[in-house]
Amino acid sequence: QVVIAMSGKKPKRAEPGGPKEADIVKKKAKGEEGEGKEVKEKKVLSKEEIDEKLREIKQSTTEATLKKKRGDKMQRAAGGKALRLQRSAAKRERQSQRAKLREKYGEELVAKEIPRTIENTREYDETMVNEEDEEVEHDEANDEFAAYYRKDVAPKVLITMSPYAKVKTWKLCYELQRCIPHAEIFSRKGVPLKKVVEQAKAKGYTDLLVVHENMREPNGIVFCHLPEGPTAFFKINNLTFTKDIKKTGSSTDHYPEVVVNNFNTRLGHTIARMFTCLFPQNPEFKGRRVVTLHNQRDYLFFRHHRYEFKKEGTKAALLELGPRMTLRLKWLQKGTFDSRCGEYEWVLKRHEMETSRRRFFL
Amino acid sequence: VVLIMDCFVGAATGAIKSISLRDSSFSNITTVRELDPKKDEITSMAFSGDDQTEILVAQLDRSLRLYDSVTGAISTLFSLEGEGRIRGLHVTKGQEIVTASDEGTVELWERSGEKRASVRVGDGELLAMGVNGEGSIAVSGKKLLLRTLDPATLKENWKSKNVRNDWLDLEVPIWDMQAKYSNDGKYIVTSTGTHEIRYYDPRAQKKPVKRMEWLEEPITALSVSQTSDWTVIAGNTKGEMAQFDLRKMLPNAKFKGQAGSVRCIQSHSSAPLIASCGIDRFVRVHDVNTRKLMHKVYCKARLNTLLLRDELTILSKMKEEDKEDWALMDSRKEEELIDEKEIKIEPEDEEDVWDAIEKEEEEEKEVVEVKDEGEEDEEEEEEEVQPMTKRRKITQKPKAKGKERKRKESEAEKEEDIQEIPVKRKKVVTNKRKGAEEIAKENKKRRK
Numbered sequence: 032q033v034v035i036a037m038s039g040k041k042p043k044r045a046e047p048g049g050p051k052e053a054d055i056v057k058k059k060a061k062g063e064e065g066e067g068k069e070v071k072e073k074k075v076l077s078k079e080e081i082d083e084k085l086r087e088i089k090q091s092t093t094e095a096t097l098k099k100k101r102g103d104k105m106q107r108a109a110g111g112k113a114l115r116l117q118r119s120a121a122k123r124e125r126q127s128q129r130a131k132l133r134e135k136y137g138e139e140l141v142a143k144e145i146p147r148t149i150e151n152t153r154e155y156d157e158t159m160v161n162e163e164d165e166e167v168e169h170d171e172a173n174d175e176f177a178a179y180y181r182k183d184v185a186p187k188v189l190i191t192m193s194p195y196a197k198v199k200t201w202k203l204c205y206e207l208q209r210c211i212p213h214a215e216i217f218s219r220k221g222v223p224l225k226k227v228v229e230q231a232k233a234k235g236y237t238d239l240l241v242v243h244e245n246m247r248e249p250n251g252i253v254f255c256h257l258p259e260g261p262t263a264f265f266k267i268n269n270l271t272f273t274k275d276i277k278k279t280g281s282s283t284d285h286y287p288e289v290v291v292n293n294f295n296t297r298l299g300h301t302i303a304r305m306f307t308c309l310f311p312q313n314p315e316f317k318g319r320r321v322v323t324l325h326n327q328r329d330y331l332f333f334r335h336h337r338y339e340f341k342k343e344g345t346k347a348a349l350l351e352l353g354p355r356m357t358l359r360l361k362w363l364q365k366g367t368f369d370s371r372c373g374e375y376e377w378v379l380k381r382h383e384m385e386t387s388r389r390r391f392f393l
Numbered sequence: 394v395v396l397i398m399d400c401f402v403g404a405a406t407g408a409i410k411s412i413s414l415r416d417s418s419f420s421n422i423t424t425v426r427e428l429d430p431k432k433d434e435i436t437s438m439a440f441s442g443d444d445q446t447e448i449l450v451a452q453l454d455r456s457l458r459l460y461d462s463v464t465g466a467i468s469t470l471f472s473l474e475g476e477g478r479i480r481g482l483h484v485t486k487g488q489e490i491v492t493a494s495d496e497g498t499v500e501l502w503e504r505s506g507e508k509r510a511s512v513r514v515g516d517g518e519l520l521a522m523g524v525n526g527e528g529s530i531a532v533s534g535k536k537l538l539l540r541t542l543d544p545a546t547l548k549e550n551w552k553s554k555n556v557r558n559d560w561l562d563l564e565v566p567i568w569d570m571q572a573k574y575s576n577d578g579k580y581i582v583t584s585t586g587t588h589e590i591r592y593y594d595p596r597a598q599k600k601p602v603k604r605m606e607w608l609e610e611p612i613t614a615l616s617v618s619q620t621s622d623w624t625v626i627a628g629n630t631k632g633e634m635a636q637f638d639l640r641k642m643l644p645n646a647k648f649k650g651q652a653g654s655v656r657c658i659q660s661h662s663s664a665p666l667i668a669s670c671g672i673d674r675f676v677r678v679h680d681v682n683t684r685k686l687m688h689k690v691y692c693k694a695r696l697n698t699l700l701l702r703d704e705l706t707i708l709s710k711m712k713e714e715d716k717e718d719w720a721l722m723d724s725r726k727e728e729e730l731i732d733e734k735e736i737k738i739e740p741e742d743e744e745d746v747w748d749a750i751e752k753e754e755e756e757e758k759e760v761v762e763v764k765d766e767g768e769e770d771e772e773e774e775e776e777e778v779q780p781m782t783k784r785r786k787i788t789q790k791p792k793a794k795g796k797e798r799k800r801k802e803s804e805a806e807k808e809e810d811i812q813e814i815p816v817k818r819k820k821v822v823t824n825k826r827k828g829a830e831e832i833a834k835e836n837k838k839r840r841k
Contacts, residue, residue, distance in 0.1 A: 157691040158674070166425050166693045170406055173430045297674065297693070365654070365672055365695075372586060372611055374630045374654035376672045376695075383649050 078140050081132060085141070088128045149328065154390045158297040167297065175260040176304045179237070182312055188214040189236045193244040194221045200244045202272055206354045207240065209282050210322060210335050211309050214240075224253070228367045232257055238309055239368075252358065255368050256305055261376065262368045263305060265331070265358040273353055280337050280350040285318020286311045287335075292325040298377055299326060299393035302360060320352075329391045331358040360393065398462055400659070400701045401448055402670050404694035407433025409450060409460060409467075412676055414688045415706040415833070419676075422460060422467060437482035437492075438698045445702050451479040451492065471506035481522025481532070485544065493522040493532055499547055512547040514540065521572040523581065531581050533569035539583060541595055554599040571615035576622065582639070584612035584627050592639055605642040608633060616658040618681070620665055626681075628655025634669060636681065648679045650686045659701040664708050664829060670696035680828050687830045707833045 133141040160167050178184045188211050192200045196219065208214045224241065231239050236257055243251035249270065255262040273279050289310050294303040306324050319339060325332040335353030363377040398411040407428035410419045434453040441447040441459065450458045456472040473492060481493035489509065490502040497519045501510040517536030524530055528544030540552040556565045568586035575582060581593040588609055591601040607627065614628040624645070628634040632651035635644045653673030660667050665681040672695045678688040
């Protein structure tokens with residue numbers, strides 16, 4: 032895409048003689064002397080030259096902007112819009128200069144600059160799972176979800192809510208029911224959660240989702256994997272119902288595909304496995320339905336789409352269905368729900384764990 | 394191949410791991426592929442023998458395994474008859490094995506597998522077993538009152554009584570999760586599932602002498618400090634660890650870092666260190682004085698039990714290097730004594746001797762000045778010359794005569810030799826008190 036964009040911008044910005052001259056030079060070089068040595072020398076020199084040029088570009092424009100930054104108090108006082116425009120203009124200039132160099136010398140010598148992001152500079156986490164880690168594989172082969180992955184058990188989900196829940200919570204429960212195949216809703220009516228767990232186990236449910244409510248709005252999900260599985264508590268940050276999403280489609284009964292993104296640590300692995308246990312093991316590709324749980328910086332994004340492949344399978348067009356949620360894991364407990372006496376596998380302790388902006392746990 | 398072992402952990406998957414704190418790494422003693430967590434989960438571990446090289450491990454299927462760390466061999470001793478998870482394991486001085494199982498039975502076994510004695514302690518679920526220096530066994534659990542048993546016959550010596558009903562006149566549930574003897578073996582400290590720490594004196598009364606509430610979660614791990622009296626360290630299911638003063642019955646300090654339920658805490662016998670393990674798959678070592686996290690080792694599996702050795706690589710290194718230095722100095726001493734004898738004979742050299750003494754005195758003064766200047770320099774010198782600084786302090790105080798003066802001479806010469814080593818001047822902000830962390834860092838530098 033970038034290449035295309037560049038080619039689009041070229042005629043506007045390029046000097047009348049620029050690229051053509053370069054091409055001419057190249058042709059001349061090839062034509063005149065077929066000696067490899069000279070060409071190589073040119074490349075070596077040009078690499079250093081290129082680096083110098085890049086440095087120049089950076090310095091020239093950044094210095095200019097810095098000066099402007101310092102100098103123009105009036106501009107700063109005027110709200111900064113002019114300053115912003117200046118800075119973006121300078122950035123575009125830099126980009127265009129670099130692009131020109133890249134055209135001349137190719138991508139290898141003039142490498143693209145990688146922006147520094149928080150994900151790039153994430154703190155080293157020992158619990159990141161390597162592929163082919165024997166011990167982790169053994170652990171996962173024997174954990175609470177192993178039965179699902181061995182296809183011994185089919186998922187059966189029970190959705191319930193806080194006692195005497197209000198309209199919005201019920202709405203969310205209905206939407207989840209539509210999203211997750213073979214899910215059943217059960218209205219709570221004051222039954223204590225531990226008893227719900229017992230009864231669900233007795234009736235053969237594999238998962239329990241409890242939508243927690245506060246101030247007439249759903250604000251949390253207690254996710255309990257049933258036979259003896261871990262319990263996770265998520266806080267709902269952003270919730271939009273199907274109705275409120277613009278340009279939605281209608282869902283179907285086909286088993287969806289499940290996409291679980293970016294869960295790299297051991298804790299992340301557990302959560303990802305828990306989530307996939309909600310859905311049947313065999314996705315029906317005919318239905319073209321996808322449910323995604325995407326992790327970014329410990330925020331889990333729940334999305335539900337219908338996809339269609341276009342341009343002979345190179346692109347996928349997405350149509351959003353179903354609720355759109357942002358979740359945050361608060362704690363993970365070993366065993367079924369028992370907030371008082373149960374053992375916690377992971378608890379988010381904000382003052383100890385949220386001290387660094389570049390430290391994530393999932 | 395000698396494995397460096399600071400502590401041993403038993404995992405819920407059944408793996409026994411030996412951990413090296415110096416390298417922050419672990420190695421699996423049992424091969425992980427062959428394990429079946431439902432049978433091999435490690436429920437209890439104990440050192441067998443005073444040298445702490447052999448570990449006895451009890452698994453979920455009640456089979457006992459013995460690991461010899463010197464040879465590196467694991468063998469299955471025998472499988473215990475009966476049912477129930479083994480919650481307590483101890484090896485007596487007579488090389489007999491005491492086990493306490495979930496069902497409420499405490500049994501005494503010979504190494505061969507024969508059952509010497511067996512006692513059904515009560516109806517409840519036995520969760521905790523603590524052993525005295527003399528071998529007396531304290532046992533308690535859920536709906537099982539704390540009681541002490543005689544080591545030889547397993548007969549009940551003393552039994553506790555439940556606490557008074559609470560303010561709603563409801564019976565307080567009996568739920569002890571850990572029971573440990575104090576260092577002198579006279580008192581028992583327990584931690585309960587009703588978030589209390591209790592202190593019993595069997596000679597005085599049946600009810601707990603002192604009680605203390607701490608937070609709102611069951612307290613799953615307890616350890617009596619061996620370095621300071623009257624202190625106890627406890628951890629609960631949410632990963633909170635704290636140190637308590639038993640005289641005031643108040644928390645002293647908190648150890649931060651654990652993210653999940655703490656399963657086992659062990660305090661070191663001589664150094665101010667605590668090792669803890671939990672379900673969040675980490676082994677953490679904290680310094681008791683500074684409460685800082687010193688070592689953290691990721692162990693990939695949920696950890697159940699922990700055993701800490703007395704000889705730790707982070708501590709023993711110091712001792713080894715000290716020994717080397719002492720040996721060096723001793724050897725040099727001998728050489729110089731011989732030279733001094735020669736000097737004695739010739740009168741001309743006596744002047745040299747006196748000159749040398751004067752020089753040495755000057756040096757001492759210099760040293761004193763250096764010290765007065767700043768603690769930083771002292772620290773830097775100490776980095777290179779640890780044992781020497783200590784000696785300096787001792788020798789400066791008394792004014793020596795005769796032979797001692799000559800010893801001083803030799804030391805002065807040694808000091809000169811050592812001072813030739815360039816001292817690294819760094820801007821280091823240091824505390825007077827050195828924690829084992831800093832010592833470990835220095836040792837690292839030395840090694841490099």
